[in-house]
Amino acid sequence: MNNAIYAQSGGVTSVINASAYGVMSELSKLAPNTNIFAAQNGILGLIEGKIYDLRKTKKPLELLLDSPAGMFGSCRFKLPEIENLKFYEDLFKILDSSSIRYFFYNGGNDSADTCLKVSLAAKKLGYDLCAIAIPKTIDNDLVVTDNCPGFGSVAKYIATSVKEAALDLKSMCKTSTNIFVLEVMGRHAGWIAASAELANAKDSTYVHKILLPEINLDEENFLTGVESDISQYGFCVIVASEGLKDQTGAFYSESTTQDSFGHKQLGGVAPKITDLVSRNLKVKYHWAVSDYLQRSARHLVSRTDMEQAIAVGKIAAEFALNGKSGVMPAIRRVSNDPYSWEIVEGNLTNIANKEKILPFNYISEGGFRINEEGTQYLRPLIQGESFPKFKDGLPIYEQLDLHLL
Amino acid sequence: MNNAIYAQSGGVTSVINASAYGVMSELSKLAPNTNIFAAQNGILGLIEGKIYDLRKTKKPLELLLDSPAGMFGSCRFKLPEIENLKFYEDLFKILDSSSIRYFFYNGGNDSADTCLKVSLAAKKLGYDLCAIAIPKTIDNDLVVTDNCPGFGSVAKYIATSVKEAALDLKSMCKTSTNIFVLEVMGRHAGWIAASAELANAKDSTYVHKILLPEINLDEENFLTGVESDISQYGFCVIVASEGLKDQTGAFYSESTTQDSFGHKQLGGVAPKITDLVSRNLKVKYHWAVSDYLQRSARHLVSRTDMEQAIAVGKIAAEFALNGKSGVMPAIRRVSNDPYSWEIVEGNLTNIANKEKILPFNYISEGGFRINEEGTQYLRPLIQGESFPKFKDGLPIYEQLDLHLL
Numbered sequence: 034m035n036n037a038i039y040a041q042s043g044g045v046t047s048v049i050n051a052s053a054y055g056v057m058s059e060l061s062k063l064a065p066n067t068n069i070f071a072a073q074n075g076i077l078g079l080i081e082g083k084i085y086d087l088r089k090t091k092k093p094l095e096l097l098l099d100s101p102a103g104m105f106g107s108c109r110f111k112l113p114e115i116e117n118l119k120f121y122e123d124l125f126k127i128l129d130s131s132s133i134r135y136f137f138y139n140g141g142n143d144s145a146d147t148c149l150k151v152s153l154a155a156k157k158l159g160y161d162l163c164a165i166a167i168p169k170t171i172d173n174d175l176v177v178t179d180n181c182p183g184f185g186s187v188a189k190y191i192a193t194s195v196k197e198a199a200l201d202l203k204s205m206c207k208t209s210t211n212i213f214v215l216e217v218m219g220r221h222a223g224w225i226a227a228s229a230e231l232a233n234a235k236d237s238t239y240v241h242k243i244l245l246p247e248i249n250l251d252e253e254n255f256l257t258g259v260e261s262d263i264s265q266y267g268f269c270v271i272v273a274s275e276g277l278k279d280q281t282g283a284f285y286s287e288s289t290t291q292d293s294f295g296h297k298q299l300g301g302v303a304p305k306i307t308d309l310v311s312r313n314l315k316v317k318y319h320w321a322v323s324d325y326l327q328r329s330a331r332h333l334v335s336r337t338d339m340e341q342a343i344a345v346g347k348i349a350a351e352f353a354l355n356g357k358s359g360v361m362p363a364i365r366r367v368s369n370d371p372y373s374w375e376i377v378e379g380n381l382t383n384i385a386n387k388e389k390i391l392p393f394n395y396i397s398e399g400g401f402r403i404n405e406e407g408t409q410y411l412r413p414l415i416q417g418e419s420f421p422k423f424k425d426g427l428p429i430y431e432q433l434d435l436h437l438l
Numbered sequence: 439m440n441n442a443i444y445a446q447s448g449g450v451t452s453v454i455n456a457s458a459y460g461v462m463s464e465l466s467k468l469a470p471n472t473n474i475f476a477a478q479n480g481i482l483g484l485i486e487g488k489i490y491d492l493r494k495t496k497k498p499l500e501l502l503l504d505s506p507a508g509m510f511g512s513c514r515f516k517l518p519e520i521e522n523l524k525f526y527e528d529l530f531k532i533l534d535s536s537s538i539r540y541f542f543y544n545g546g547n548d549s550a551d552t553c554l555k556v557s558l559a560a561k562k563l564g565y566d567l568c569a570i571a572i573p574k575t576i577d578n579d580l581v582v583t584d585n586c587p588g589f590g591s592v593a594k595y596i597a598t599s600v601k602e603a604a605l606d607l608k609s610m611c612k613t614s615t616n617i618f619v620l621e622v623m624g625r626h627a628g629w630i631a632a633s634a635e636l637a638n639a640k641d642s643t644y645v646h647k648i649l650l651p652e653i654n655l656d657e658e659n660f661l662t663g664v665e666s667d668i669s670q671y672g673f674c675v676i677v678a679s680e681g682l683k684d685q686t687g688a689f690y691s692e693s694t695t696q697d698s699f700g701h702k703q704l705g706g707v708a709p710k711i712t713d714l715v716s717r718n719l720k721v722k723y724h725w726a727v728s729d730y731l732q733r734s735a736r737h738l739v740s741r742t743d744m745e746q747a748i749a750v751g752k753i754a755a756e757f758a759l760n761g762k763s764g765v766m767p768a769i770r771r772v773s774n775d776p777y778s779w780e781i782v783e784g785n786l787t788n789i790a791n792k793e794k795i796l797p798f799n800y801i802s803e804g805g806f807r808i809n810e811e812g813t814q815y816l817r818p819l820i821q822g823e824s825f826p827k828f829k830d831g832l833p834i835y836e837q838l839d840l841h842l843l
Contacts (some may be wrong), residue, residue: 045609197452211732412830
């Protein structure tokens with residue numbers, strides 16, 4: 034009996050459960066005798082023996098396609114080095130007690146590290162295990178894969194939201210607000226901030242400044258640009274990454290400023306950028322921080338993202354059934370227009386703990402916008418809609434009934 | 439020749455343009471010889487003679503149904519008292535030069551004041567004018583009307599977003615984040631914050647604490663409650679109104695933040711509440727501020743809200759054609775379940791400058807939640823979806839071609 038376990042790790046996305054569905058539906062199809070388990074809260078559930086037995090689940094697994102965030106719970110947890118054999122012996126005892134030979138770990142670069150360690154330790158200890166990582170991160174910062182499931186939906190959410198907010202600002206700028214700052218996620222890589230560029234079109238500019246972690250903020254240049262935008266358009270929309278850095282390379286939101294009462298100022302990049310602009314240009318402002326809203330917005334996922342999230346799950350199942358370990362399904366872009374892609378095999382030794390920042394050739398001259406090459410990369414990822422089912426005015430997001438082993 | 443002018447005022451909504459469509463389509467149907475104009479940036483466009491002539495617009499007016507914010511521009515501008523006859527004489531000269539006899543002003547309580555002044559001044563000066571206000575405000579704080587077009591869509595957006603974010607938090611709470619704070623609009627009335635309660639269901643709690651402007655924050659009680667939520671659920675979702683007040687009745691966020699003009703600026707309740715909780719309970723946190731995103735989210739409007747926004751526009755046109763002035767179409771709730779409503783006539787003298795806060799009988803004992811009576815009021819307003827058209831991954835939001843007179 035070869036059984037399988039699936040687990041979710043790191044920050045969740047609006048389509049991570051679709052990858053779970055991909056794995057589980059493909060296993061059921063190709064290896065119907067395989068029992069499928071899911072760890073509660075990622076690798077922690079395995080360590081603590083908190084494992085859901087999906088044979089006991091009465092509701093249909095299709096519900097996974099319709100609910101954001103991690104149905105089985107996630108965790109942020111770093112495994113010990115594989116020299117710590119005792120730890121891994123204990124882990125494999127737990128796996129062996131349920132005849133688990135397939136291990137699927139759905140996460141980002143830290144999670145690829147976890148999966149790689151499990152794979153290497155299994156080989157070292159002679160435990161028969163296929164450990165497969167499944168890519169997932171809104172940050173889009175995994176190497177080897179062209180893009181990461183989860184990112185396309187955030188990109189769609191940010192581009193849509195900023196387009197809407199820009200129309201709002203445009204309505205109000207005559208007598209009221211002139212700048213709007215939206216803070217988005219992406220602590221080390223500017224992919225999410227860059228996606229705001231998709232709101233722009235040839236004949237209409239909705240987003241005027243994009244502040245990326247890849248470009249240390251030159252406040253003077255920035256302010257000159259904002260002033261010019263306001264005089265040209267009457268308003269200026271700024272999208273700022275939470276990972277924006279100052280001229281010294283330190284996080285912009287971390288440098289200490291004090292308010293008029295001498296308190297250290299609270300809040301993130303958006304209020305700080307707003308403060309910078311309003312102090313210097315004396316304009317009225319609004320700011321928003323999308324935070325969790327952007328990465329859990331199942332109501333606005335990209336159908337392309339949804340399809341890729343399912344596909345990496347399915348191929349992960351195939352990899353495991355073919356006896357592979359220490360690998361990850363990676364998305365390879367075949368062409369931009371029409372967009373086509375395929376799934377290839379990526380080796381976790383090339384993926385774990387590595388980070389892909391926004392390439393400089395995607396950033397426009399001046400550093401405050403994304404160029405045509407960048408939007409050509411980004412645009413296919415937000416194509417298509419996949420609305421959830423609504424009931425009584427709200428998305429249903431029905432949760433599976435989960436029962437521990 | 440009796441012509442008509444329409445203008446938008448105050449903070450915009452995701453369905454205010456639908457009211458414009460209601461007015462214009464009904465006028466075209468019932469009085470096809472009436473020329474329809476729209477003021478650029480509300481009453482300011484009238485004062486400055488910046489008036490769009492919709493006969494010159496080539497694109498179909500149906501585009502108004504699909505685009506958020508104010509297609510014609512809005513303003514925040516207080517008219518002088520009607521004793522200032524010279525001002526109104528000048529205003530009516532501008533109207534008269536285009537034979538304008540119907541004036542439609544689409545806004546909240548300040549805008550009702552504007553419309554009332556125009557109506558009274560016209561009577562006083564013997565200018566033949568039907569001045570009709572059309573209700574619009576996400577704040578839902580107009581009196582006489584049961585609810586305000588614009589609010590239902592924000593309520594739907596907030597309830598959906600907080601449900602999504604709660605699922606995210608639930609996934610992460612084992613090893614990472616335990617509290618999430620979402621700041622929402624509503625400076626004086628807690629309607630928007632209250633709508634978060636709609637995310638909750640009998641068997642699942644997604645929103646644990648709602649902080650309303652109507653209830654001065656008792657920090658100790660609040661912290662005890664949050665601690666209890668975390669121990670019961672593992673996490674706590676808090677929705678806070680920007681208008682939250684401290685025990686002295688001062689704005690909670692105002693104590694330390696001033697804008698560039700030295701005015702106290704609202705916004706920043708979320709980081710302050712987060713700071714309060716994390717300092718006292720030592721838990722990890724995330725916070726979001728939805729700001730403009732909530733009121734411009736055309737991609738998630740309530741179909742009920744959309745229908746009512748169109749209806750008040752149409753009835754406003756009928757009021758004008760029937761020679762009424764100084765009135766506003768108001769929504770009257772006929773029944774809760776099944777929800778039914780009708781449009782009645784409200785007198786602007788009862789509406790202008792008045793404010794309807796959240797009734798205390800909608801607030802649960804303890805002050806941190808909304809009770810059954812409150813949700814029975816709120817729930818009908820978010821029913822139904824009305825997705826915009828998408829192209830290339832994004833809502834189209836095509837703008838009308840507008841040409842000045």
